[in-house]
Amino acid sequence: MSLSKNGLRFSPFSHIYVEEEAFDFPITREILSKFEKSRIISIYNYKEVFARPRQNYNLQKKAVKLILAVKKGQFLFGGPEVCHNFGFENFYYTSPILNCPYNCSYCFLKGMYPSSNMVIFVNIEDFFKEIEKLLKEKKKLYIAASYETDLLALERIVPYTRFFIDFSRKKEDLLIEIRTKSANFNAVKDVLPSENIILSWTLSTEKIASKYEKNAPDIKKRIKSIKEAQERGYKIRICFDPLIFYEDFEKDFKHLTENVFNNIDPERVYDIGLGVFRIPSDYLKNIRARGIYDEIFYYPYEEGNKVYSVEKNIKDKMLDFSIKELSKFLPKEKIFYL
């Protein structure tokens, strides 16, 4: 139970909605065993709950419910243009979980999904089969598995990060990125690293993290987790994405990069992703129409290619500065930006 600032008692995970078909999966039983006090409600299709009309994303975030479902149809999607492909040709993403336990103000999911409830697809083996099928077809594959969620943050509820690590082993020409803001590396510390996995952490300046990244661990804890993962032998990626403009951005970003590379070995960082805040125009319209009043969505942005972002001159200035700072620690070829 969580208590809000105005004394209201919200009830996160008080209800778990389970598709009839999902009851038969061992992962369902494992998840349900962790929520003995929750009410289990049987549903036919996850969309009955997830896609209800007029849900309020921000209020639901205070009392998120779980939905356990069986994924059908398409499992893998071509990487969108607003995301980095990090130089890989066959870039796809997959979403074994929809939505994230954190509540970052700038999150595009607020415009993408009608609900902030979390859907866990329990047929993870089917995801792996689809990846194997596509790998066979494309020969080389780069997959982002944690774009629309934070798999590592949810590891204690459902151990999908370790499943992906184990699945990826010995699959040459397959690279899977697990992106996170969590400080939860301990949850997979015992798993033997895989050459085909990149653990990727998103970092922001302290000011942005404390203002916009509600519920996410602070930067210090994230850096500690990165350090542990690096020492364990994982490929590490660091994403400074989204970069958000404010007056002291340059000073704070410089401080952040120094802090990061004082703690972790830059030579053993696989690569870096940089991206200025951007959001598909449809998502921004949805957000504004759905009664979501986070400040970040109400600044005037420029629209280009159906994506809203800050003015080009500000964007260029932020990227130039960030690349210059990061180049002190890593070669430019390892820095990818949007």
Place this chain on the structure above:
Amino acid sequence: MIFISCAFPAEARPLIDFYMLKKIPRHFKFEVYEGEDLVLVISGMGAVMSAAALSHVLTLYSAKNTDVAVNIGIAGAVNEIYKRGDLILCNKIVNTFSERCFYPDILVKHDFKEGTLLTYPRPVLGREKVLHKGDLVDMEGAGFFEAASSFLYIHNIQVIKVIYDFLDDLTVKRDEIYKLIGEGLAKIDSFLKTLEKANELIENPLTPEDERILAQIARNLGLTFTMEKMLYNLALAYKIVKKEKDLKFLEGYLGLKPNSKKEGKYYFELIKERLKI
């Protein structure tokens, strides 16, 4: 505002007394009662009547999506764990006629029992007549919920039932209903107040007064629908981003009455400039 829907006068009476509601004489089809920030409608029996009555009052009072609607009434228990007088907050509602299921969004903590409500198109006598999986039976819940879903945020639509019988006797005794619902009113009231409070967290930063001024300016300047929407969005963004500032300065534009479309557009541009972040 809170909208309460009951099927029968006997179910409504304890609420009318508790909230000291006054009957509004001008309504003919449905009996409507008003109190402080609260409206109660008596729908009559059945899901269709419940949907019609609720839609009627939500439209009549220009309900906002942050208003609350609750269906309160008696129900028959299928689940043997229930006792007479138990208050049940429905977490799943099945329209047994259309087979559609509805799932209320229960975000705040409460003191009720919970259960799956089966809405049947006719009174159910005997547990053997219940052909669906569920805990309790009524004749209105699904209609109420589906209608309210077209107007309000889903977390603001709730169905609370008081266990009255065990599908063994269809006789209805007014004084017993009054007593059973009456005994649950403190809990119901506390829940409704909590729901109202939760909505304060997601209130539109534009106040009704801001909206009135914006609408008046749009009328005075003869703005098109798109221009009016643009004005609204600019004002909203201004208020969200410039937190410490209010929109009182817009009152200064209320006196503008252009003589031509061109002049109207000119003033519109002036206001847009003033609302720039």
